[in-house]
Amino acid sequence: MTTPTPIRLLLADDHPVVRAGLRAVLDSEPGFRVVAEAATAEAAVELAATGEFDVVLMDLQFGAGMHGSQATAAITAQPDAPRVLILTTYDSDADILAAVEAGAAGYLLKDAPPEELAAAVRTAAAGRSALAPAVAHRLMDRMRTPAEALTKRELEVLQLVGEGLSNLQISKRLFLSQATVKSHLVHIYAKLGVDSRTSAVAAATARRLIRR
DSSP, rough: OOOOOOOEEEEEOOOHHHHHHHHHHHSTTTTEEEEESSSSSHEEEHHTSSSSSSEEEEEETTTEEESHHHHHHHHHHHHHHHEEEEESOOOHHHHHHHHHHOOOSEEEEETOOOOHHHHHHHHHHHTEEEEEEHHHHHHHHHHHHHSSSSOHHHHHHHHHTTTTOOOOHHHHHHOOOOOHHHHHHHHHHHHHHHSSSHHHHHHHHTTTSOOO
């Protein structure tokens, strides 16, 4: 009887303690083999291109470097790319939509129990979607009330407003005209039922649409 080929894993996270914890959990799971680790998103993209991995476990935040969603898009754009499973502490709509649009095969929170993590890795490796229950619930809520849901671009604008950027700075960051940024803000205010930047950020943070 032949032994099944192990699922080859790449751990991408900038915290050594997190990587060590993940390695300990996954190495003890039958059928998994942690082949390499990456401390930056850029390194993850470079390693993923070697073709040595089946699944990449990707964090979203890597300090000042490339964002996890950007790395996911770069990885999934390659031919015969490994599947990317987001593993993060963030569950805002802005983060979830960016990751899904980038081609992530799944989205899991770091507080998931080991058995849920192992199941998600196997699901992603098999070519199916693996979403944490809370994440799936948020996506379903958006589908039920599409007229009220902020678009991905509106969430991007609002996230930058929350970070203290001016309309001019937002326009440069997102390659939009200032008029377009103002238009997005008008729609955001209407959907959230607010009339100022401060109120919009407060309402969106309370609803976990963006993170602070």
